[in-house]
Amino acid sequence: MSVQVFGLPVSRGVAIGRAVLVASSRVDVAHYFVDAAQLPAEIARLKQARDIVSQELGALKDSVGGDAPAELAALLDVHLMLLHDDTLAAATRHWIVERRYNAEWALSAQLEVLARQFDEMEDEYLRERKADLEQVVERLLRALAAKGAPLSPVVPVAARDFAGEDPLILVAGDISPADMLHFRGSVFTGFVTDVGGRNSHTAIVARSLDIPAVVGARDASRLIRQDDWIIVDGDSGVVVVAPSPIVLEEYRFRQRQSHLERERLSRLRAKPAITLDGLKVELLANIESPDDCVAALAAGAEGVGLFRSEFLFMNRAGALPDEDEQFDAYSRVVRAMNGLPVTIRTVDVGADKPLDRISAAELRHEHILNPALGLRAIRWSLADPDMFDVQLRAIFRASAFGPVRLMIPMLSRASEIHATLEAVHRVRSRLDQEGVARGELQVGAMIEVPAAALSMPLFLKYFDFVSIGTNDLIQYTLAIDRADESVAHLYDPWHPVVLKLVLDTIRLATAAGKPVSVCGEMAGDLEFTELLLGFGLRSFSMHPTQLPAVKQKILRTDTQRLQALVAAAVDPESTQAFIQPLARQTRSA
Template sequence: MSIQVFGLPVSRGVAIGRAVLVASSRVDVAHYFVPASQTRREIDRLRRARDAVAAELSALQRDLPTEAPPELSALLDVHLMLLHDDALAEAIMHWILERHYNAEWALSAQLEVVARQFDEMEDEYLRGRKADMEQVTERLLRALARDGMPSLSSVAQPARDFAGEDPLVLVANDIAPADMLQFKRSVFTGFVTDVGGKTSHTAIVARSMDIPAVVGAREASRLIRQDDWVVIDGDSGVVVVNPSPIVLEEYRFRQRQSELERARLNRLRHTPALTLDGENVELLANIELPSDAQAAVDAGAVGVGLFRTEFLFMNRGGVLPSEEEQFEAYRSVVQTMAGLPVTIRTVDIGADKPLERMSPQELRHEHSLNPALGLRAIRWSLAEPAMFRQQIRAILRASAYGKIKLLLPMVVHLREIRQTMELIKRARQQLLDKGHSIGDVEVGAMIEVPAAVMMLPAFFRHFDFVSIGTNDLIQYTLAIDRADEQVAHLYDPWHPAVLKLIADTIACAQQYGKGVSVCGEMAGDPAFTELLLGMGLRSFSMHPAQIAGIKQRVLRADTRKLQSAVEHTLQADDPQNFWAAACDRVEDTVEIALPY
């Protein structure tokens, strides 16, 4: 039976494939593919975990006090029986051998299948055995964690061969940033999550992967089953499960049309971004890993406007990268960009991106309080001065190989600026004393909270440029958790207060002769291109996949006509509708001749 699930569209296009479910668990589960040569090792890990849990349960049963109720011993018998169930073991091995899942993923995937079977049973007693299965699975997962996990670098090699002939789409309650990095170059052609908002981390990475995605789909992971055929409509936020042949063919037609449009836009990648009235616009790329730099070059970016370095710190089992390792990563990006500028943001840890090295108490703090208002970004870096000094030294050393700008996240207080500038000064002197070459590094600040906008005149006494992080700026201005689908409808980039803060930042930077760019999601959203141009913005930073579409809008824009429309839009109660009407009045339709 075909059903539809509705969520929030966060990455455009259509994906069609068989569902791969990532089941949620009270125990953290690593999800990665293993090459065929290492599937037997995963099966051996699973057997060792089973034997360890069996030994634990047998010891518990042997040591039961004489006054213990007989039901307790019977319960342990049930758990031991589940552990040694041959059919269950074969099903788990199927996921490893056929789908190339790691042991933890295979175990949680089969739990999802079995749990659904229990839910559909009519007998209340049998339905209750689902809890026994969950408890046994969690014991196995803990045993696997104790046994140790092979390094991701040795096993995480997703390949088209793992998926067989059918394309795959990922379905999950949520996807952690660490898992998103793992899936970034995987076989998945799209994904769906139960939770999340349009600017949640999951959504941002989906756009950087340039694959269709729907988040905040509530019951998706419960309604969709393993291997169901799924259509993800990233334009409208609709997920179609087991579509009819007619619906499937319609979406396949849309896929082909989308591919043709992408190919057409791709021909613009080497065309200079000049408006109709001759204004040069800088289109930069946001990247997360050194390997992303080549995609920026291929997309025609004129530099990297945001290198999110926190992803260098993830998927490492809590071990921070050394100064040397960071230096090599930054130098690699600079050399790939071949003389084009690279803006490196210092680590933005906290909120939805905690580190594995955080203690259980710190992680509980992250999730039980409001992490967006806690120890994150520059606050976290200043609280870890040894780590921060290492990162600054690595960035300064890499500046000898090309143009680097250093960007500080979530700066609010002048004392934070003074502390950071002192750290940079000391790091520079340490490197010079050791004979290292250092380039001329500009230092800038992310504008992410309203207080930073109000402090701009003071900021510009210390900083060479600013970059507007619209995702957090909207979140903090409107008091909206941008990852919470329950309030996602209130997250509004068109809110008059948000637009005024952005316009004020651009105007203040121009007044002081400082550089200003937008690196948040608004920069890559075509709905805002002309508005930002009319505000005076000339530097946009976005995911490489978005550059061609934004360039097309730039080439068709006349900033002289847009300025007066922007002034009136900023005074309107409903800026979005006013802007649309104003553009209809003042803009001529201009078709540019694309190079064929």
């Protein structure tokens, strides 16, 4: 029977394929593909973990005294039986061999299958044995974690030989941004999560990978089974489970139409972004890794407006990248862009982008009650000056290969500005003393905290340029957690106060002769293109996949006709329901 699950659309397009479920667990589980040559070693890891748990359970059983309840020994017997049952052991090996899952992922996948079978049993006693199975799997996962992962755990497998002919779609309770990057170039054509907001970092990464995605679908991982055929409608936020042939054909037609539209837009690659009234607009790319430069140049980007350096720091078991590793990544980007400007943002961790050594669960529950307001971004960098100096040295060294701009996230006060610029000066001086080659860095600030937007004269005094991070600016202005689907309806980029902060920032920077851009999601949203042009913005930075459509919108816009839209947008009594129809009317005029 076909079922529809509703969530939030975060990455446009349609994906059709078989569901791959990533089950949640009380133990953090890594999910990655293993190469064919690693299969025997991965199966050996699983067997070793099973032997360890078997010894643990046997020792526990031997330690049970004669005065202990008989049920306790019987329970341990049940756990031992489940541990060695082929429905767990052999089936888990099947996931490793056929799908190339790592051992932890294979265990989680098989637990999901068996848990559903237990839930469907009529006998209450048998249904309750699901808890025993979960405890056994948890023991296995802990044993695997204790023994460690193989030497080369993360293998970005692009081959489809283990996936068969069918495309695959990832379904999970949640997916971290770092895990999303591990699926780059893999077999997944879309993803669905139970939780998440429209502008969470996971959603942003999905858009950058050009993967149709729906988040905040709440019951998706419960209603969808392993290998179910599903459709992910990233335009409307609908997930269709077990679609009928008619529905399937309709969505396949939409896929073909979308492909043709992308091919048509790609012809604009070499065309300058100039409005109908002759205004030149700069279109830059947001990237997460050096490999993204290929897509940026293919889309016609005139430079990199945001390189998110934090992804070099994630999924590393807490070990930070050293200076040479960072230098290699930054210099690869600079060289790949071949003389075009590259803006590197210093590490922005915290909130929904924790480091491995500080788990997301710890940030949310155990140590920091509100990570979005805690030690993140520049606050974290200034709190760890050795780490910050290493990153600054690597960026300075990379600037010897081309124009580099250094961008500092989440500044909010004069003391942070002075401390940051002092660190930059200190590192520059040391490099010069050591005779290390470097270029000149332009230093800029992200405007993503209301305090920064309201202190523009101070920021313009000290920085060479500014870039508006609309995602966090909206979050902090409206006091809305952008990763929380329960308040996603209150995350409103059309709020007049938000737009007034954006407008004032653009006008003040322009009047001071300082470059200003928008690098948040608003820059790549077609609904805001004319409005931002009307505000006076002449530099947009977005995911490469969004660039052709935005360029087309710019080519069709006459900024002389946008004044009514601008006035309505910042009117405190205006509403989204009024502004958006006015925007459409302005576009058709």
